[in-house]
Amino acid sequence: MSKQPTLHSFASTEDLKASLSTYIVSAQNTALAKHNVFRVAVSGGSLPAMLSDLLKNPEIKWDKWEIFFADERIVPLDHEDSNYGLLKNVLLDKIEGTKPVVHTINPDLEPSECAEDYQDILIKSFAAGDSVKFPVFDLILLGMGPDGHTCSLFPGHELLREEYAWVASIEDSPKPPPKRITLTLPVVNHASKIAFVGTGASKNEVLKQVFGSGAEVLPVGLVNMGAGDRVTWFCDVAATEGVPGFPQRKGSKA
Numbered sequence: 001m002s003k004q005p006t007l008h009s010f011a012s013t014e015d016l017k018a019s020l021s022t023y024i025v026s027a028q029n030t031a032l033a034k035h036n037v038f039r040v041a042v043s044g045g046s047l048p049a050m051l052s053d054l055l056k057n058p059e060i061k062w063d064k065w066e067i068f069f070a071d072e073r074i075v076p077l078d079h080e081d082s083n084y085g086l087l088k089n090v091l092l093d094k095i096e097g098t099k100p101v102v103h104t105i106n107p108d109l110e111p112s113e114c115a116e117d118y119q120d121i122l123i124k125s126f127a128a129g130d131s132v133k134f135p136v137f138d139l140i141l142l143g144m145g146p147d148g149h150t151c152s153l154f155p156g157h158e159l160l161r162e163e164y165a166w167v168a169s170i171e172d173s174p175k176p177p178p179k180r181i182t183l184t185l186p187v188v189n190h191a192s193k194i195a196f197v198g199t200g201a202s203k204n205e206v207l208k209q210v211f212g213s214g215a216e217v218l219p220v221g222l223v224n225m226g227a228g229d230r231v232t233w234f235c236d237v238a239a240t241e242g243v244p245g246f247p248q249r250k251g252s253k254a
């Protein structure tokens with residue numbers, strides 16, 4: 001059986017959003033059949049805007065969703081840099097009927113306390129006893145920076161070596177704002193499913209590296225290699241142009 005990630009390249013953002021929505025419904029239904037709750041972690045940046053098709057999908061059961069943040073900037077929740085604030089504006093506020101449970105950070109805490117506090121939220125939600133090494137998210141929805149970062153895991157940063165913590169803080173993020181919390185690499189790599197969304201020419205070079213040589217120095221590459229066939233990429237033609245081993249056809253897979 002193939003252990004390779006799946007890479008989709010869409011001709012339009014509309015096609016990408018529709019396919020992502022179908023994929024998320026499938027992940028949701030698998031999770032609900034297993035434990036009657038859908039635990040999903042969401043990124044900020046360009047990702048939330050790609051989720052708008054969920055709002056018109058009748059199969060989405062928002063009342064069964066628990067939403068976490070794959071990473072979050074330590075700023076007030078209504079600040080323009082807040083990943084929660086962004087998700088609220090583009091998605092949460094538009095949901096009709098019962099809303100999902102959304103686990104926000106406490107931005108009044110110092111970074112290390114903020115990470116500890118968020119980890120405690122995960123421990124409670126996953127009802128994790130001491131024997132549970134890492135939580136298993138049903139789905140983690142990730143973006144990718146042009147530098148190869150994902151969550152708030154940046155290339156060459158010591159956080160990439162974290163082996164035990166579920167959530168970690170960072171105070172020197174190369175991309176502002178500097179203070180953030182993030183799921184750690186082992187938590188991301190333990191998820192049942194991981195979807196990356198990467199669109200536009202600014203993501204092309206990094207995508208070539210992820211599927212070519214030098215992937216192991218990039219956080220996105222480490223997830224792609226670590227989680228293998230649990231990873232699905234939702235990209236556009238501008239991002240996948242010249243990606244090694246990838247035929248340039250709409251909807252084709254690596």
Ligand SMILES: O=C1O[C@H](COP(=O)(O)O)[C@@H](O)[C@H](O)[C@H]1O
Binds near residue numbers: 045
């Ligand atoms: O700072 C962040 O950047 C990444 C990538 O953002 P994008 O705009 O290039 O998609 C994002 O996934 C992360 O959640 C965010 O905090």
